[in-house]
Amino acid sequence: MAEVRNKQVLFKDYISGFPKESDMYISTDKTICLKVPEGSNKVLVKNLYLSCDPYMRLLMQKIEGPSVFTSFTPGSVIIGYGVAKVLDSGHPNFKKGDLVWGTTGWEEYSLITAPDFLFKIEHTDVPLSYYTGILGMPGMTAYVGFYEICNPKKGEYVFVSAASGAVGQLVGQFAKLMGCYVVGSAGSKEKVDLLKNKFGFDEAFNYKEEHDLDAALKRYCPEGIDIYFENVGGKMLDAVLLNMRNLGRIAVCGQVSQYNLVEPEGVKNLMCLIHKRVRMEGLRVFDYFPQYSKFLDIVLPSIREGKITYVEDIAEGLESGPAALIGLFSGRNVGKQLVVVARE
Amino acid sequence: MAEVRNKQVLFKDYISGFPKESDMYISTDKTICLKVPEGSNKVLVKNLYLSCDPYMRLLMQKIEGPSVFTSFTPGSVIIGYGVAKVLDSGHPNFKKGDLVWGTTGWEEYSLITAPDFLFKIEHTDVPLSYYTGILGMPGMTAYVGFYEICNPKKGEYVFVSAASGAVGQLVGQFAKLMGCYVVGSAGSKEKVDLLKNKFGFDEAFNYKEEHDLDAALKRYCPEGIDIYFENVGGKMLDAVLLNMRNLGRIAVCGQVSQYNLVEPEGVKNLMCLIHKRVRMEGLRVFDYFPQYSKFLDIVLPSIREGKITYVEDIAEGLESGPAALIGLFSGRNVGKQLVVVARE
Numbered sequence: 001m002a003e004v005r006n007k008q009v010l011f012k013d014y015i016s017g018f019p020k021e022s023d024m025y026i027s028t029d030k031t032i033c034l035k036v037p038e039g040s041n042k043v044l045v046k047n048l049y050l051s052c053d054p055y056m057r058l059l060m061q062k063i064e065g066p067s068v069f070t071s072f073t074p075g076s077v078i079i080g081y082g083v084a085k086v087l088d089s090g091h092p093n094f095k096k097g098d099l100v101w102g103t104t105g106w107e108e109y110s111l112i113t114a115p116d117f118l119f120k121i122e123h124t125d126v127p128l129s130y131y132t133g134i135l136g137m138p139g140m141t142a143y144v145g146f147y148e149i150c151n152p153k154k155g156e157y158v159f160v161s162a163a164s165g166a167v168g169q170l171v172g173q174f175a176k177l178m179g180c181y182v183v184g185s186a187g188s189k190e191k192v193d194l195l196k197n198k199f200g201f202d203e204a205f206n207y208k209e210e211h212d213l214d215a216a217l218k219r220y221c222p223e224g225i226d227i228y229f230e231n232v233g234g235k236m237l238d239a240v241l242l243n244m245r246n247l248g249r250i251a252v253c254g255q256v257s258q259y260n261l262v263e264p265e266g267v268k269n270l271m272c273l274i275h276k277r278v279r280m281e282g283l284r285v286f287d288y289f290p291q292y293s294k295f296l297d298i299v300l301p302s303i304r305e306g307k308i309t310y311v312e313d314i315a316e317g318l319e320s321g322p323a324a325l326i327g328l329f330s331g332r333n334v335g336k337q338l339v340v341v342a343r344e
Numbered sequence: 345m346a347e348v349r350n351k352q353v354l355f356k357d358y359i360s361g362f363p364k365e366s367d368m369y370i371s372t373d374k375t376i377c378l379k380v381p382e383g384s385n386k387v388l389v390k391n392l393y394l395s396c397d398p399y400m401r402l403l404m405q406k407i408e409g410p411s412v413f414t415s416f417t418p419g420s421v422i423i424g425y426g427v428a429k430v431l432d433s434g435h436p437n438f439k440k441g442d443l444v445w446g447t448t449g450w451e452e453y454s455l456i457t458a459p460d461f462l463f464k465i466e467h468t469d470v471p472l473s474y475y476t477g478i479l480g481m482p483g484m485t486a487y488v489g490f491y492e493i494c495n496p497k498k499g500e501y502v503f504v505s506a507a508s509g510a511v512g513q514l515v516g517q518f519a520k521l522m523g524c525y526v527v528g529s530a531g532s533k534e535k536v537d538l539l540k541n542k543f544g545f546d547e548a549f550n551y552k553e554e555h556d557l558d559a560a561l562k563r564y565c566p567e568g569i570d571i572y573f574e575n576v577g578g579k580m581l582d583a584v585l586l587n588m589r590n591l592g593r594i595a596v597c598g599q600v601s602q603y604n605l606v607e608p609e610g611v612k613n614l615m616c617l618i619h620k621r622v623r624m625e626g627l628r629v630f631d632y633f634p635q636y637s638k639f640l641d642i643v644l645p646s647i648r649e650g651k652i653t654y655v656e657d658i659a660e661g662l663e664s665g666p667a668a669l670i671g672l673f674s675g676r677n678v679g680k681q682l683v684v685v686a687r688e
Contacts, residue, residue: 233614252614252617253618263612264615266610266611270611274598274599275412278625278626280623282620
């Protein structure tokens with residue numbers, strides 16, 4: 001059986017603190033057989049687009065005790081979400097030529113051993129890369145976090161942190177479609193401009209230029225905040241708590257400002273939960289994957305009709321993967337960060 | 345019109361840090377007319393039982409900005425919940441001889457200027473003092489916090505902090521009636537014994553004897569925690585977050601460990617909200633006061649049938665009020681702390 005070279009991005013070893021490009025390395029040592037083993041239900045794919053997501057930082061440290069996450073294995077390939085093309089399949093739901101998205105490896109070809117977690121891509125009139133973002137895990141995250149956790153109502157005040165990111169840009173647009181007043185924070189002037197001019201946020205600010213986040217929120221959200229879509233944690237969460245309105249809701253989606261700290265910052269203003277009767281609720285998107293087709297039915301028409309737009313930051317080539325992933329934590333990316341391994 | 349002497353407990357001045365008895369003082373300078381002003385809808389009461397509640401500490405500091413709470417006024421009488429007898433009334437709902445509970449002053453007689461917030465006491469086959477506790481604000485707090493916020497199910501694992509207090513002892517008993525496994529923490533051996541032997545908790549521990557609260561929770565709640573009734577905040581909350589089960593719920597009722605700190609302790613483990621999809625929700629009991637009669641319909645029969653018991657710590661005389669209130673913050677009280685001004 002013909003074997004081909006399989007270029008890979010491998011994980012070096014567990015880290016603490018900020019990740020570096022050198023925590024990963026490129027290897028061309030391995031070859032792979034482009035057929036699934038006889039009699040197995042595995043799926044062999046060619047990877048096209050790989051998704052860079054903040055949660056991946058959490059897998060770069062040794063996770064103690066039971067967790068929803070499994071750490072990367074030192075010396076093994078980085079695992080993440082991606083879009084791929086089926087080259088061979090032992091699974092009845094997939095056949096050669098199918099396009100899929102789901103969990104795959106950071107390598108040219110992957111043998112998927114748990115294909116039940118792959119989604120078949122049925123709609124290809126939109127960019128295929130969207131299945132790493134707006135039509136993939138981040139899109140579902142924005143959708144269920146905003147609609148299912150936050151229970152939004154027309155006219156409410158919504159604040160989104162990391163608002164130009166893969167999830168945030170969608171939350172803001174969903175909120176505008178719902179008739180909410182929407183404010184976002186991001187880490188550069190370019191991103192703030194995007195929020196206001198491309199995604200239609202009512203207001204936006206660069207958190208790096210605000211010494212006093214509480215004062216900034218009082219300036220940009222003078223009526224307070226009914227809904228906070230939490231992507232960053234730490235000082236921003238503490239400032240938001242001071243500005244929540246009665247019966248406010250906080251969808252806790254991520255806390256990217258905390259992932260590189262050895263010990264998380266303490267959040268001091270939780271008494272605001274009592275004074276304002278605020279509900280704060282954590283979100284794990286994979287619990288909602290069974291609702292994926294319902295999500296597509298709602299989001300695809302909005303994309304086709306131009307009611308929702310999506311900005312991607314596309315890195316070319318598997319070799320650019322480590323820098324692209326690391327860039328998430330300095331905010332280098334503008335919009336959804338992904339890596340093209342191959343376009344077809 | 346005859347005026348009588350009106351002994352009062354007055355508030356000295358705004359404080360920070362731990363409150364002291366000397367932050368209040370007894371005064372017999374004032375007299376009061378035992379009739380309501382002609383044509384007013386006010387109610388003149390003789391105070392019988394006064395309630396000592398942890399939230400009162402928050403009113404001893406200057407509250408900046410809009411808040412649900414109003415600070416005590418330096419030089420004025422301490423305000424709190426109490427049980428009283430109507431001596432005269434200009435309000436159609438109340439007449440001389442009625443027993444009421446609600447917001448009153450720490451003094452022998454009070455002229456209630458907002459009688460719409462008084463509840464008439466209809467059932468006197470139970471101790472009258474219960475209307476400062478199990479049948480008053482703390483009882484409602486336990487009831488709505490547990491049933492409305494926590495949405496409990498039979499067989500779930502419940503943890504209650506400050507578990508022998510006015511609210512905690514009820515939460516634990518409600519949870520046992522619901523068929524839950526219930527663990528409580530308290531601050532002395534005597535209280536731990538009460539929890540296990542009088543209130544029927546499955547397990548209980550003295551948090552002051554545990555250096556590592558996370559380890560203590562893992563020992564007493566080895567299956568984890570589905571429902572946490574949060575009365576204390578700070579380190580206990582941080583340890584609980586590490587031990588929550590998937591889809592757990594936290595009713596944030598109070599954070600008494602934080603009230604005397606100039607700056608609250610930071611809570612570091614909020615990422616657990618995401619990993620375990622935990623919901624954390626603040627509770628203000630007065631939002632639920634319209635449901636008071638429904639609450640009575642459920643709780644009164646349980647008291648009469650002996651299914652629920654209630655432990656009170658009764659201080660005698662208005663003069664004992666300051667010490668009784670301060671005692672809440674060192675945990676001196678065993679059960680619901682109240683002050684008897686007069687028995688009828």
